[in-house]
Amino acid sequence: MKTALRKPVALLVLLGVLALLAWGLWQATRPAPEVLQGQMEARETDVAGKVTARVLEVPVHEGQTIAAGALLVRLDSPEVRAKLQQATAAEQAAQAVAQKAEHGARPQEVEMARMQWQRAETAAQLAHTSYQRVANLAREGLVAEQKRDEAEANWKASRDAAAAARAQYDMARAGARPEDRLVADAQARQVAGVVAEAEAAQAETELRSPVAGEVAKVLAKPGELWPQGVAVVSVVDLQDQWVVLNVREDRLARFAPGQSFDATLPALADAAHPAGRPARFTVFYNAVLPDFATWRATRGGAGFDVRTFEVRARPAAPIAGARPGMSVLVQ
Numbered sequence: 001m002k003t004a005l006r007k008p009v010a011l012l013v014l015l016g017v018l019a020l021l022a023w024g025l026w027q028a029t030r031p032a033p034e035v036l037q038g039q040m041e042a043r044e045t046d047v048a049g050k051v052t053a054r055v056l057e058v059p060v061h062e063g064q065t066i067a068a069g070a071l072l073v074r075l076d077s078p079e080v081r082a083k084l085q086q087a088t089a090a091e092q093a094a095q096a097v098a099q100k101a102e103h104g105a106r107p108q109e110v111e112m113a114r115m116q117w118q119r120a121e122t123a124a125q126l127a128h129t130s131y132q133r134v135a136n137l138a139r140e141g142l143v144a145e146q147k148r149d150e151a152e153a154n155w156k157a158s159r160d161a162a163a164a165a166r167a168q169y170d171m172a173r174a175g176a177r178p179e180d181r182l183v184a185d186a187q188a189r190q191v192a193g194v195v196a197e198a199e200a201a202q203a204e205t206e207l208r209s210p211v212a213g214e215v216a217k218v219l220a221k222p223g224e225l226w227p228q229g230v231a232v233v234s235v236v237d238l239q240d241q242w243v244v245l246n247v248r249e250d251r252l253a254r255f256a257p258g259q260s261f262d263a264t265l266p267a268l269a270d271a272a273h274p275a276g277r278p279a280r281f282t283v284f285y286n287a288v289l290p291d292f293a294t295w296r297a298t299r300g301g302a303g304f305d306v307r308t309f310e311v312r313a314r315p316a317a318p319i320a321g322a323r324p325g326m327s328v329l330v331q
Contacts, residue, residue, distance in 0.1 A: 038245035038263070038328040041312075042238055045211050046231035050204045053077035055220045060233065068212045072233045073220055075205040120158070120165035127151075127158035213237040236324060243281055243328045245311040246289065255311045257283050263330045268321050276329065277321075281313035 053075035060072055131151040138148040217234040220226055243263065247255050254261065260283070264276035289308045315322070 034251075034331070036245050036247065036251075036330040038243045038311075038330065040265075040322055040324050040326045040328060041242055041244050042236050042324040043211075043213075043240040044216060044234055044236045044324075045209075045213075047072055047207050047209060047233045047235065048229050048231045049073075049075060049207055049226065050228055051075070051077055052228045053205055053226060055222050055224045055226050055232075057222060058218060058220055058233075060215050060218065062215050062218050064215045066209055066212065066215060066235065068209060070209045071206060072209055072215075072235075073207045075207070075226065077205055116165050116168070120162035124155070124158035124162040127155040131155040207232060209233075209235050211235060211237050213239075238323070239318070241319070241322055241324070242284070242312050242314045245313070245328075245330065247286075247309050247311050249288075249307045249309060252286065252309055252311075255283050255286060255309075255313075257286060259283050260316065261313070261330055263328045265319065265322060265326055265328055267326045268319070277319070279319050279322075279328075280316040281328075282316055283311055283313045285312040286310065 054077070055073060056076040057074040058072070059074070060066060060070070066072075131148075131154070134148050134151040138145055213235045215233060216236040218232075219230075219234075220232045226232060245255070260280055262278060262280055264273070264278050266276040268277035269275060270277070286309050289310055
C-alpha cells in the first residue's frame with residue numbers, strides 16, 4: 001500500500017521539478033523587456049539686454065520662483081541717459097519751430113513790419129515830390145539835368161523800398177507758408193521718433209522676466225560690463241515640461257503624435273513606488289534625427305539602416321517634483 005502511494009508522489013515531485021526547470025529555462029532564454037530612457041525638458045527663456053551697459057543690481061538668485069514681469073537685472077548706461085537728454089532737447093526745439101510756423105509772427109512783429117512799410121511809403125512819396133520839383137526846375141534850365149536824374153533815381157529806389165516793406169508786412173500778417181508748416185511738423189515727428197528710440201534704450205536698462213517660473217542661471221554680477229545680446233539670466237517654466245525620447249523607426253508606431261504611454265521617473269521614487277513614480281505622457285511631436293543617429297545594418301545583404309526619431313511627449317497631468325534633466329524610463 002505504501003509502495004503504491006510512493007509512486008504517484010514521486011511522479012508529482014518529478015513533474016514539479018521538471019516544471020520548475022522549464023520555467024527557469026524560459027525565464028533565462030526570454031528576451032529582457034526593452035527600456036527606453038528619456039529626459040525631462042522644460043521651456044527655458046534667456047533674458048538679454050539690447051544695449052551694452054554696466055550691471056548695477058541683480059535682485060534675484062538661482063532657484064528663486066518669480067512672476068512674469070519681475071525685475072531681473074538693473075543696468076547703468078550713462079550713454080543712454082545722455083542720448084535721451086539730447087533727443088528730448090531736440091524734440092522741444094522742433095516743437096517750438098512747429099508752433100511758430102503754425103501761429104505765424106507775433107503781433108508786435110506784424111506791427112513793426114507795418115510801421116516800416118508806412119515809413120518807406122512816406123519816404124517814397126517825399127522822393128517823388130522832390131523829383132517833380134527838380135524836373136520842373138530842369139525844364140526851366142535852373143538846375144542841371146544831372147540833378148534831375150539823381151532825383152529820379154532816388155524816387156525809384158524809395159518806391160521799390162516801399163514795395164519791399166509792404167511785402168514784408170503782408171508776409172508777417174499772413175504767417176508761414178503751408179509748405180513751411182508741413183516741413184516743421186515733419187521735423188517734429190522725426191525728432192519724436194528719436195526720443196522714442198532713446199526711451200526704448202532706457203527701458204532696456206531694466207530687464208524683466210517675460211514669463212513666470214524659476215531662475216535657473218544668473219550669469220551677471222554687479223559691476224560687470226555686460227555686452228548686448230548676451231543672456232544675463234535664464235528662467236525656466238516648470239509648468240511647461242515634456243519628455244524627450246530617441247526611438248528607432250521600427251518602434252515608432254507606438255509613439256505616433258496623439259498616442260499615450262506610461263513611464264516612470266526613478267528620481268521621484270518613494271515608499272509607494274520604489275522603482276520610480278509612474279506618469280502618463282501624450283506624444284505631441286516627432287522628427288527624424290540627423291544621419292549620425294542612424295542604426296546601420298551589420299551585413300550589407302541583410303537588414304536595412306534604421307533611422308532614429310526624436311519624440312516629445314507632455315505629461316497628462318502635472319508631475320509634482322519633476323525637474324528638467326530627470327530620467328524617464330519607458331518599457
